Amino acid sequence: MARHVVAKVDxxxxxxxxxxxxxxxxxxxFNVKGEFFAIANRCPHExxxxxxxxxxxxxEAEEPGxxxxxxxxxxxxxxxxxxxxxxxxxxxxxxPARTRVKSFDVTxxxxxxxxxxxxxxxxxxxxxxxxxxxxxx
Amino acid sequence: MDTAVAQQRVAxxxxxxxxxxxxxxxxxxxxxxxYFDEYWKEIVISRDVDRLELTGFPTSTRPxxxxxxxxxxxxGVDKLRKNLLDSYGLKYAIxxxxxxxxxxxxxxxxxxVCRATNDWLKxxxxxxxxxxxxxxxxxxxxxxxxxxEIERFAGDKRFxxxxxxxxxxxxxxxxxxxxxxxAAQRHGFALGVHAGSAYRHAPSxxxxxxxxxxxxxxxxxxxxAQVGSFVAEGVLGKFPDMKIVLIExxxxxxxxxxxxxxxxxxxxxxxxxxxxxxxxxxxxRQIRLTTxxxxxxxxxxxxxRIVEHLDSDDMLLFSTDYPHPQFEGEAAxxxxxxxxxxxxxxxxxxxxxxxxxED
Numbered sequence: 281m282a283r284h285v286v287a288k289v290d291x292x293x294x295x296x297x298x299x300x301x302x303x304x305x306x307x308x309x310f311n312v313k314g315e316f317f318a319i320a321n322r323c324p325h326e327x328x329x330x331x332x333x334x335x336x337x338x339x340e341a342e343e344p345g346x347x348x349x350x351x352x353x354x355x356x357x358x359x360x361x362x363x364x365x366x367x368x369x370x371x372x373x374x375x376p377a378r379t380r381v382k383s384f385d386v387t388x389x390x391x392x393x394x395x396x397x398x399x400x401x402x403x404x405x406x407x408x409x410x411x412x413x414x415x416x417x
Numbered sequence: 418m419d420t421a422v423a424q425q426r427v428a429x430x431x432x433x434x435x436x437x438x439x440x441x442x443x444x445x446x447x448x449x450x451x452y453f454d455e456y457w458k459e460i461v462i463s464r465d466v467d468r469l470e471l472t473g474f475p476t477s478t479r480p481x482x483x484x485x486x487x488x489x490x491x492x493g494v495d496k497l498r499k500n501l502l503d504s505y506g507l508k509y510a511i512x513x514x515x516x517x518x519x520x521x522x523x524x525x526x527x528x529x530v531c532r533a534t535n536d537w538l539k540x541x542x543x544x545x546x547x548x549x550x551x552x553x554x555x556x557x558x559x560x561x562x563x564x565x566e567i568e569r570f571a572g573d574k575r576f577x578x579x580x581x582x583x584x585x586x587x588x589x590x591x592x593x594x595x596x597x598x599x600a601a602q603r604h605g606f607a608l609g610v611h612a613g614s615a616y617r618h619a620p621s622x623x624x625x626x627x628x629x630x631x632x633x634x635x636x637x638x639x640x641x642a643q644v645g646s647f648v649a650e651g652v653l654g655k656f657p658d659m660k661i662v663l664i665e666x667x668x669x670x671x672x673x674x675x676x677x678x679x680x681x682x683x684x685x686x687x688x689x690x691x692x693x694x695x696x697x698x699x700x701x702r703q704i705r706l707t708t709x710x711x712x713x714x715x716x717x718x719x720x721x722r723i724v725e726h727l728d729s730d731d732m733l734l735f736s737t738d739y740p741h742p743q744f745e746g747e748a749a750x751x752x753x754x755x756x757x758x759x760x761x762x763x764x765x766x767x768x769x770x771x772x773x774x775e776d
Contacts, residue, residue: 325683341691344592344651362684374683374695 281416289388289411295353299331303417307384310367312353318384318415319370328360385416425750430506434763438664438707438736439510442493443476444537452533469517473614473632483742494545501739502548509774511577512542512551513611513664519582520615524559531556531566543575550774552580552609560596567600577771578607583639584614590650598652602659605772610643612636612665640666641674648678651691653699660770662705665738667712672726675700701729705770707736708751709743717753724755734770735763
């Protein structure tokens, strides 16, 4: 496992997503209520970019017509066919056992720690005063 | 009779087969008159309500009736005994009255004719042979009266099902019908949806057909629409103990719709979040099909694959569709039907579908 700096924390607002490239892979990075999560960008159905999907909550109903929304901002709907994925785990809501996108470990790390190691962001210099999003692959 | 057919006949008798789609003679006004009150007697005479045929199913149309059965002497239950009950050794036969009673506009006339038809079924058929069971006909456009009719017969367990047409006034999943399903479920009735149109709409989604050859096959569109409606409107989850039997729909069209609905559900689920499982799983659990006509492939060796596509051993119910000519001779079970499922087909699945049917 290698650690890759992919963004500054303040680049990605709550509820937003961003496409990052790490070790040749396209990864969709999400800020869910201040926590960062990373899943493969490619929808396992037809390959659409999940980073372009709408970030939504979970609609559930015990009764026809009586719907409640929970888990606000924790799912992404694929922009092509609307399949829902749990941003935290990469699992499809409809078929969690068989349909999932790979998810990656994400940490937020002080620049000071990063500059001491062999870590470099590909697109920007790491400064010791800021916080960075780090993906492990 | 060839060996396979002879074996089949023995099997039906030995297993106590239950025929889930048998049609009694369509009652005419004279048959129903004793079951109307004074007012409705007056009305059916002065309005000349007589033959009560469905437009799509005139009883004079020759291809609808098997000549050898038609030629048997006698009428009513006697004729049914000779042609079917005795000769096939049936344990039970479920009578489905598919007539103009389903197509009447006037909600009060419809209620009166449904009541008379059910009383006629009871007196002229059920009371005359212990093997007979029946579906209640209901005034669907008058749900309050339909519920009353279910309550009226709740104590007579020989009525095991309520009956609707696959092409009626509205999609059957609509909430307006839910009081009917609530009563049906509470009393253990299954919901039978039979081929036929009340001609409120064109029988195809693209307009009126020109020929009988088209008309009959268009019923499949009606059935497909009803399955979609039952799933999406949430009827299956809301009334989980009420099985829905698609009668005379054919079989092979359904797997494709199950696959397609389950796939589309993944993207459109958010509109119908009360559908918490893939539609195919809901359909397998609650929807049943009678086996005549079977729309089977030409090669009997391929029939098992169609059954496998349903991915369930529970969904198929044996039927003859008497007196309609869906098969030749006595080969009521489609050729190539897997041996291991015969028991379920002719008996077990029906007992699980109709809680009012006693073993």
